[in-house]
Amino acid sequence: FGYASTLRCANVLRQAEGKVQGKYCGNRWCSVCNRIRTAKLRTAYAPELASWAGAQFVTLTIPNVQGEQLHSVVREMLGQVRLVADNIRRTDRLSWKAVRKLEVTYSTKHRNYHPHLHLLVAGKAQADALVRRWLATHPDANPAAQKVIPCAGPNAMAELFKYLTKQTVKDADGKDTA
Numbered sequence: 001f002g003y004a005s006t007l008r009c010a011n012v013l014r015q016a017e018g019k020v021q022g023k024y025c026g027n028r029w030c031s032v033c034n035r036i037r038t039a040k041l042r043t044a045y046a047p048e049l050a051s052w053a054g055a056q057f058v059t060l061t062i063p064n065v066q067g068e069q070l071h072s073v074v075r076e077m078l079g080q081v082r083l084v085a086d087n088i089r090r091t092d093r094l095s096w097k098a099v100r101k102l103e104v105t106y107s108t109k110h111r112n113y114h115p116h117l118h119l120l121v122a123g124k125a126q127a128d129a130l131v132r133r134w135l136a137t138h139p140d141a142n143p144a145a146q147k148v149i150p151c152a153g154p155n156a157m158a159e160l161f162k163y164l165t166k167q168t169v170k171d172a173d174g175k176d177t178a
Helices: 002-007 031-050 067-090 124-137 156-164
Strands: 013-016 019-022 056-061 098-107 112-121 147-150
Touching (some): 056 124, 067 098, 112 124
Antiparallel strands (some): 013 019, 056 147
């Protein structure tokens, strides 16, 4: 039923009183509905994120894992990032404001998965503490793969929110694949 409703998502548009309306499926795999969901989230988060002077975009990675390990590894990663945030608040005495998004990519070449986190963090000190503590928790992670990028300009927030609708990746041959 879900996939069938996605095929019909917004296939009929009606115009009434100057507004165009359609019926949407609401499924998370639907690119139309995901774009709408992303726009709503960006609008809701915009006032708070605009107040973050010095916001940083952080990527935290771990080594690739096999499919049978993915679920437990993702649960562990999400728990560990919460513990790291608690330690930053308690031990480093830094305030903690962040928005987090999990992304998992698949390597067709190696046939394994790469779970990683993208975060928007309210400050350089918090971002640096996050990466330092993440690497201490994950000694097998590649330090060069952990990224901290300053958010600057009006479209900086879009960098994190694009991961909500990202549905394709490059395969081993460099072609887009679902």
